[in-house]
Amino acid sequence: MKILVINCGSSSLKYQLIDMTDESVICKGNCERIGIDGSFITHKANGGEWKVEVDFPTHKEAFNKVVEMMTVGEGKVIESKSEIDAIGHRIVQGAEKFSEPCLVTDEVIQTIDDLSVLAPAHNKAHAIGLRSAKEVFGAEVPNVVVFDTAFHATMPPKAYMYAVPYEFYEKHAIRRYGFHGTSHKFVSRAAAEYLGKKPEELKMITLHLGNGASLAAVDGGKVVDTSMGLTPLGGFMMGSRSGDLDPSVVGYISELTGIKGNDLTDYLTKKAGFLGVSGISSDCRDIEVAAEQGDEKAKLVLDMYFYQLQKFVGSYTAAMNGLDVMVFTAGIGENSANVREGVCEGLGYFGVEIDKEQNKKRGMAINDITGPNSKVKVLVVATNEELMIARDTMNVVNAK
Numbered sequence: 001m002k003i004l005v006i007n008c009g010s011s012s013l014k015y016q017l018i019d020m021t022d023e024s025v026i027c028k029g030n031c032e033r034i035g036i037d038g039s040f041i042t043h044k045a046n047g048g049e050w051k052v053e054v055d056f057p058t059h060k061e062a063f064n065k066v067v068e069m070m071t072v073g074e075g076k077v078i079e080s081k082s083e084i085d086a087i088g089h090r091i092v093q094g095a096e097k098f099s100e101p102c103l104v105t106d107e108v109i110q111t112i113d114d115l116s117v118l119a120p121a122h123n124k125a126h127a128i129g130l131r132s133a134k135e136v137f138g139a140e141v142p143n144v145v146v147f148d149t150a151f152h153a154t155m156p157p158k159a160y161m162y163a164v165p166y167e168f169y170e171k172h173a174i175r176r177y178g179f180h181g182t183s184h185k186f187v188s189r190a191a192a193e194y195l196g197k198k199p200e201e202l203k204m205i206t207l208h209l210g211n212g213a214s215l216a217a218v219d220g221g222k223v224v225d226t227s228m229g230l231t232p233l234g235g236f237m238m239g240s241r242s243g244d245l246d247p248s249v250v251g252y253i254s255e256l257t258g259i260k261g262n263d264l265t266d267y268l269t270k271k272a273g274f275l276g277v278s279g280i281s282s283d284c285r286d287i288e289v290a291a292e293q294g295d296e297k298a299k300l301v302l303d304m305y306f307y308q309l310q311k312f313v314g315s316y317t318a319a320m321n322g323l324d325v326m327v328f329t330a331g332i333g334e335n336s337a338n339v340r341e342g343v344c345e346g347l348g349y350f351g352v353e354i355d356k357e358q359n360k361k362r363g364m365a366i367n368d369i370t371g372p373n374s375k376v377k378v379l380v381v382a383t384n385e386e387l388m389i390a391r392d393t394m395n396v397v398n399a400k
């Protein structure tokens with residue numbers, strides 16, 4: 001079975017064609033600047049890479065170009081689009097409407113579109129992508145939607161409710177949803193498999209540390225709490241996002257700057273976090289280099305980051321009444337030995353100890369960095385959200 005995995009943003013369309021017989025990537029690429037001047041596609045296949053400038057007024061032209069790149073020329077990997085057995089779409093916000101991946105119908109697309117109020121930056125683009133995919137690939141190819149929020153749907157009300165008047169939950173669906181669910185699911189399953197256990201047997205904390213970042217407490221294979229909230233702005237500090245704040249801070253900054261409403265959300269999404277505190281960069285590598293060179297604010301950023309993460313790990317250990325496994329993943333989690341060491345250093349009380357030499361190794365699908373006397377397994381697992389989407393898509397299609 002060949003599955004095309006799609007991640008549609010407002011001006012981009014990322015794709016990956018996966019052969020499910022061995023879970024290998026046949027080709028992948030990205031259409032960028034859709035609807036903006038200077039649009040182009042990059043396509044990787046057969047050991048080569050191409051960048052072609054093409055006019056993409058809408059996502060539909062982008063999808064047509066993806067089909068062309070896959071079926072014609074040096075980057076050709078299939079004879080025709082009819083070889084694609086199913087399409088799996090990444091959707092950011094499924095709210096309480098979708099707790100599982102499902103087949104796409106017109107009604108499903110409309111509901112995803114309606115959920116744009118909760119994720120304006122993402123769901124609108126996803127709905128456009130879904131409509132375009134249906135047009136370009138036709139009704140004979142099944143489309144499946146896989147939600148970033150779905151893996152967190154098992155959270156109990158005590159974890160997802162905010163202490164605001166109940167009507168905001170009832171009438172406006174304001175609650176914690178959590179994101180990166182596809183990644184948390186992939187790495188927690190991969191960790192259990194590596195340890196030779198069933199997910200049901202383990203209390204895990206998965207740390208997805210990328211530009212956007214979140215933690216999940218996964219008890220017996222089910223999420224019981226996660227750090228992001230109504231939107232991906234919540235939780236601990238990230239590259240350029242503030243994470244959780246005293247709500248009064250938001251009002252006060254608004255008063256001081258005159259920035260209001262969605263603009264303020266945008267400000268706290270793009271100008272805060274590592275970037276805001278350091279004044280240097282949102283990129284963890286730049287912060288680490290600056291801290292190494294003695295920059296006090298960069299050192300403060302790392303101190304804050306480790307401290308906030310330790311507090312989350314501590315509270316999730318309490319929430320689960322135990323901890324068997326910690327899993328680091330995503331850009332920072334997979335690559336920064338310094339961050340992993342900094343976070344784990346403060347967790348000795350919980351029995352967390354890492355092997356500092358093993359921690360320095362990179363580039364493995366799974367790196368077991370557990371120290372010899374550690375009570376908690378500490379793993380670094382390379383995430384693969386596209387593969388998780390393809391697996392979920394295959395399961396939905398096979399269950400039809």
Ligand code: ADP
Nearest residue numbers: 209210211212282283284285330331332335336
């Ligand atoms: P996103 O998908 O949220 O954009 P990624 O998962 O790609 O983010 O992670 C990006 C982050 O990973 C950046 O902050 C980058 O600095 C960090 N990163 C990548 N490689 C390294 C490294 N070797 N050391 C430290 N941080 C790294």
